[in-house]
Amino acid sequence: MYVAVKGGERAIRNAHAWLAEERRGDPAVTELSVAQIREQLALAVNRVMAEGSLHDPDLAALAIKQARGDLIEAIFLIRAYRTTLPRFGVSAPIRTAAMACDRRISATFKDLPGGQVLGPTFDYTHRLVDFKLAAEGDAPRAPTGAADPGDVPHVMDFLNREGLIEEARPDDTPPPDLTREPLELPASRALRLQALARADEGFTLGLAYSTQRGYARNHPFVGELRIGAVAVEMEIPELGFAIEIGEITVTECETVNQFTGSKTEPPQFTRGYGLVFGQTERKAISMALVDRALRWEELGEDNVGAPAQDAEFVLYHADNIQATGFLEHIKLPHYVDFQSELELVRKLRRTAGADGMQEAAQ
Amino acid sequence: MTDDTYNFAYLDEQTKRMIRRAILKGLAIPGYQVPFASREMPMPYGWGTGGVQVSAAVMTPEDRFKVIDQGADDTTNAVSIRSFFQRTAGVATTTTTAEATVIQTRHRIPEAPLTEGQILVYQVPIPEPLRFLEPRESETRKMHSLEEYGLMHVKLYEDISRHGHIATSYAYPVKVEGRYVMDPSPIPKFDNPKLSDCPAIQLFGAGREQRIYALPPYTRVVSLDFEDHPFEPSKADHPCGLCGAEDSYLDEVIVDDAGGRIFVCSDTDHCEGRQAAGHRGKDAA
Numbered sequence: 001m002y003v004a005v006k007g008g009e010r011a012i013r014n015a016h017a018w019l020a021e022e023r024r025g026d027p028a029v030t031e032l033s034v035a036q037i038r039e040q041l042a043l044a045v046n047r048v049m050a051e052g053s054l055h056d057p058d059l060a061a062l063a064i065k066q067a068r069g070d071l072i073e074a075i076f077l078i079r080a081y082r083t084t085l086p087r088f089g090v091s092a093p094i095r096t097a098a099m100a101c102d103r104r105i106s107a108t109f110k111d112l113p114g115g116q117v118l119g120p121t122f123d124y125t126h127r128l129v130d131f132k133l134a135a136e137g138d139a140p141r142a143p144t145g146a147a148d149p150g151d152v153p154h155v156m157d158f159l160n161r162e163g164l165i166e167e168a169r170p171d172d173t174p175p176p177d178l179t180r181e182p183l184e185l186p187a188s189r190a191l192r193l194q195a196l197a198r199a200d201e202g203f204t205l206g207l208a209y210s211t212q213r214g215y216a217r218n219h220p221f222v223g224e225l226r227i228g229a230v231a232v233e234m235e236i237p238e239l240g241f242a243i244e245i246g247e248i249t250v251t252e253c254e255t256v257n258q259f260t261g262s263k264t265e266p267p268q269f270t271r272g273y274g275l276v277f278g279q280t281e282r283k284a285i286s287m288a289l290v291d292r293a294l295r296w297e298e299l300g301e302d303n304v305g306a307p308a309q310d311a312e313f314v315l316y317h318a319d320n321i322q323a324t325g326f327l328e329h330i331k332l333p334h335y336v337d338f339q340s341e342l343e344l345v346r347k348l349r350r351t352a353g354a355d356g357m358q359e360a361a362q
Numbered sequence: 363m364t365d366d367t368y369n370f371a372y373l374d375e376q377t378k379r380m381i382r383r384a385i386l387k388g389l390a391i392p393g394y395q396v397p398f399a400s401r402e403m404p405m406p407y408g409w410g411t412g413g414v415q416v417s418a419a420v421m422t423p424e425d426r427f428k429v430i431d432q433g434a435d436d437t438t439n440a441v442s443i444r445s446f447f448q449r450t451a452g453v454a455t456t457t458t459t460a461e462a463t464v465i466q467t468r469h470r471i472p473e474a475p476l477t478e479g480q481i482l483v484y485q486v487p488i489p490e491p492l493r494f495l496e497p498r499e500s501e502t503r504k505m506h507s508l509e510e511y512g513l514m515h516v517k518l519y520e521d522i523s524r525h526g527h528i529a530t531s532y533a534y535p536v537k538v539e540g541r542y543v544m545d546p547s548p549i550p551k552f553d554n555p556k557l558s559d560c561p562a563i564q565l566f567g568a569g570r571e572q573r574i575y576a577l578p579p580y581t582r583v584v585s586l587d588f589e590d591h592p593f594e595p596s597k598a599d600h601p602c603g604l605c606g607a608e609d610s611y612l613d614e615v616i617v618d619d620a621g622g623r624i625f626v627c628s629d630t631d632h633c634e635g636r637q638a639a640g641h642r643g644k645d646a647a
Contacts, residue, residue: 008436008437008438008440008441009436009441009445011438012438012441012442076402076406079402080402080403080404082402083401083402083403084368084372084374086374179399180399181399182397182398182399182400182572183572184397185499185500186500312498312499312500316499321402321406321407322407322570324406324407325406325407325408325409325411325570326407326408326487326570327408328406328408329406329407329408329409329487332409332431332438332439332468333431333432333437333438333439334432334469334548335432335613336432336433336469336470336532336549336550336611336613336628337469337531337532337533337548337550339550339598339611339612339613339614339628340531340532340550340551340552340596341531341532342614343531343596343597343598344527344529344531344596347527347596348525348526348527348529351525351526351527352525
C-alpha cells in the first residue's frame with residue numbers, strides 16, 4: 001500500500017523557521033546590529049554594494065545580516081530589491097579627477113603631483129593574527145593631517161601629453177544598460193565594463209590572474225589606483241543644470257599595458273580600466289586586467305584563444321547570481337527527467353546485452 | 363492576502379509591458395527565441411524566474427493559477443511559486459488542470475487535454491536546442507537564422523549508429539511549423555506529442571538566459587526523427603499503482619529497503635481525479 005507524499009508547504013514553513021533561528025545563533029550572545037556590520041565589516045558591505053549594483057551601505061549591511069554572512073546571498077537580496085526600484089533618471093558621469101582621495105598610488109612613477117597616498121590599506125601589514133582584537137579594547141586612533149583640497153590629476157594624463165599612451169577618446173553615446181536590455185553580442189566596451197563592475201570578484205580575479213600567467217598576457221602596470229569619495233550629480237530638467245545629489249566612494253584603477261604595436265596600431269602603451277563601488281581594490285585591478293584582455297580585437301592583437309579574451313565566455317559566466325542560481329537549481333527535484341533516463345538506459349542495456357550475446361555466439 | 367508594497371504580481375507595469383511585447387513577438391514567430399531584459403526575481407535563477415516573469419506578465423486578477431513541478435502540485439518549488447503569486451497577486455489558485463486559466467509548469471505537460479483560453483507557461487533552463495552542440499550564442503543565433511540544423515540531425519544519427527536508438531529522453535528537440543528547431547524545455551519525450559495542435563497558448567520563459575518563445579494555439583510541432591527511426595514517446599511499461607491509468611507518465615517510487623518499487627502517475631491531479639472517479643490500481647490504499 002502506498003500513499004503519495006504531501007506536505008511541501010509545511011516543510012517549507014518549518015525550514016524557514018529553523019533558518020531564522022540559526023541566523024540569530026545563540027541568543028545568549030548579543031545580536032549584531034546593522035550599524036555594527038556597516039562600520040566594522042565595511043569591506044563586506046562594499047563588495048555587496050558593488051556586485052549588487054546598488055550603493056546603499058545600510059541596506060547592504062542588513063542583507064549581510066539576513067544572509068548570515070553569505071555574501072553572494074546578500075548580493076542576491078540587494079539585486080532582487082534593486083530591480084523593483086523606480087528609475088528617476090541618469091546621473092552625470094562622475095569626475096574621479098575631483099575625488100577626495102583616501103588612497104592614491106601609482107606603480108609607474110616614484111613620485112607625482114598629488115603624491116603617493118597609502119591610505120587605509122592591508123598592504124605592508126604582516127598577516128599575523130592579532131589576538132588583542134579578541135578582547136574588546138579602545139577604538140584605535142590614527143594621526144591626522146590637513147587634506148589637500150583641489151583636484152588630483154590622473155597619472156594617465158601625464159603619459160598622454162607625450163603621446164605614449166593610446167588616446168581615450170571621449171564618447172557621448174549613452175551607455176547601454178545591462179539591467180534593462182538583454183545582453184547582446186558583440187558587446188561594446190561600455191557594456192563589458194558594466195558587466196565587469198558587477199561581476200563576481202573571485203571569477204574576475206581568476207581571469208585576471210590567468211592573463212598574468214600567460215593566457216593572453218598583457219604586461220600590466222598599475223598606472224594609478226585611487227579610492228575616495230566623489231560627488232554624484234544629476235541634471236534636473238526643471239533647473240536645466242546639474243546639481244549634486246549625493247556622494248559615493250569608489251575605487252578606480254587604470255592600468256598601463258605594454259604594447260608593441262599591431263597591423264593597425266603603432267607601438268604605445270594601452271589602457272585597462274576598472275571602476276567599482278566602495279573600497280574594493282582587488283576587484284578594480286582585476287577588472288582593469290580583464291578589460292584590457294577583452295580589447296584584443298580593437299587593438300588588432302591576435303586572439304590566442306585565452307578565456308580572458310573571449311567576451312562571450314567572460315560576460316556569460318561572470319555574474320554570480322546567475323551562476324549560483326543555475327548551479328544550485330540541480331537540488332530541485334528532477335525525477336521526471338531522471339525517470340525517462342532510467343527507461344532509456346535500461347533500453348540501451350537490453351540492446352547492448354543482446355548484441356553482446358550475439359557476438360559471443362558467433 | 364496580498365502584499366501591497368509591491369505591484370500586482372510583483373513586477374512593475376513597465377517591465378510587464380516589455381515582457382508582453384516579447385511574448386507577442388514570440389507568438390508571431392512561433393519557436394523563435396526572443397531576447398528580453400529579464401529581471402532579477404526574488405527567487406534564484408534556475409528556479410523558474412523565466413516562467414514566473416511570463417506568468418506575472420500575463421496574469422489578471424480574475425485568473426485561476428496552477429503550478430506544477432514534475433507534474434505534482436505539492437513539490438516544494440511548485441508550492442513556493444504558487445504562494446509567491448498568492449502573496450503578490452492575490453489570485454485564486456487551483457490544483458485542477460481543467461479549472462486553471464494559467465498553468466506554470468516545470469518538466470511536464472498535464473495529462474488532461476488543455477483547452478482554448480488556457481495558458482501553459484514553461485520554465486526553461488537552457489532555451490537553445492543547439493547549445494550542447496555549439497556553446498556560442500553568437501553562432502547558434504546564426505544557425506537559426508540560416509535554418510542550418512544539419513548538426514542536430516547528425517547528432518541524432520550518431521546516437522542511432524552508436525546505440526541503435528536516439529539517446530535523448532527529455533528536452534527532445536522539435537521543429538515548429540517547419541521552421542525553427544525549438545527546445546520544449548526538459549519535459550520527458552512522452553509529453554512531446556501534446557505540444558502539437560494544442561488549443562492552449564504555450565509560453566516558454568528562460569530568465570537567466572533572457573529568452574522568451576511561444577507556440578500559439580494549434581501550432582504544428584514535430585519531434586525530430588528519421589523515416590526509418592520514427593520518434594517514439596516512451597514511459598515506464600506499467601499501469602499506475604494508484605489509479606490504474608495505462609496511458610499516463612509514471613514516476614518510479616522506491617517503497618522499501620529491499621528496493622521494492624511501484625509506479626504512480628507523475629501528474630498528481632490526473633491521478634487523484636481518477637481515484638475520485640473510482641479507478642483503483644493494485645497498490646492503492
